Amino acid sequence: MRVVVCGIGALGSTAVQYCRNLDAALRLVDFDRVESKNLAAQWFVKQSVGKNKAEAARLQLANFYGGKAEAIGQRLGAHNAAQLLADCGLAVDCFDNADSRIALATAARVAGVPLIHGALAADGTFGLVRWDERFTVDREDAPGQPTCEGGEHLPLIGLCGATLARAIQDFVTAGARRDYMISLSGVVRTA
Amino acid sequence: MAILNITYQGQSADYELALDFAPSDADIQRIAVEVVRSGSIRGLHVPNLPQNAFQAFVIDRLTGPDGEQRIYLRPKVPFGA
Numbered sequence: 001m002r003v004v005v006c007g008i009g010a011l012g013s014t015a016v017q018y019c020r021n022l023d024a025a026l027r028l029v030d031f032d033r034v035e036s037k038n039l040a041a042q043w044f045v046k047q048s049v050g051k052n053k054a055e056a057a058r059l060q061l062a063n064f065y066g067g068k069a070e071a072i073g074q075r076l077g078a079h080n081a082a083q084l085l086a087d088c089g090l091a092v093d094c095f096d097n098a099d100s101r102i103a104l105a106t107a108a109r110v111a112g113v114p115l116i117h118g119a120l121a122a123d124g125t126f127g128l129v130r131w132d133e134r135f136t137v138d139r140e141d142a143p144g145q146p147t148c149e150g151g152e153h154l155p156l157i158g159l160c161g162a163t164l165a166r167a168i169q170d171f172v173t174a175g176a177r178r179d180y181m182i183s184l185s186g187v188v189r190t191a
Numbered sequence: 192m193a194i195l196n197i198t199y200q201g202q203s204a205d206y207e208l209a210l211d212f213a214p215s216d217a218d219i220q221r222i223a224v225e226v227v228r229s230g231s232i233r234g235l236h237v238p239n240l241p242q243n244a245f246q247a248f249v250i251d252r253l254t255g256p257d258g259e260q261r262i263y264l265r266p267k268v269p270f271g272a
Contacts, residue, residue: 153201
């Protein structure tokens, strides 16, 4: 199975790290570049600063673990979503804005590709891992609203990313579609 | 009977909701304020919680793994990065 991970930021990069031994081919999609401020909350190292995030994650998987992934440094939109989802058995949404989430969800539904969402609250104290059939997109308060950049709640981001990776693994290995809610109180399965 | 789950400032807890009517979103937000103020939900006690504390929160109405009705009052989650 090929798994496409869309958005390689805090959640996406963390989940990818824990998908490194998954029995699936990984396709990583992100148009953005690694900035110094990202090191506080995202799975990137100093040497990755300036690189495209998808390519940086691919290189880190290869250099640290000998893992393989395909990196695509494009912004996903209605014009290319179908192409980016091609040949995929699972799509993972880790985007940081409602418009991209909607474009991905629309394309995944049309293509019949199962889709799981990972999502964080602005203050980084709460997150959801939820399959598309039970997920509604929440809009940010303002376009470009920053979040989690200081890494204040990095352990919770790690927990969300690891929980997302676990949900991906459960789907790839057994076809299970499990939802989780993550707060500072812990992780609770909700479906 | 429904389970109302409230997440506030990163803490999350369940409250058994026994109502003889189907609560609107505004009802849920109002009830949640009272419950958290009163300390009757374990682990979430904020006596001076503002009346509008949950105004921007999202309400999910789902069916739990055992078929029970579950209502989640939670912060918005727009971000992955």
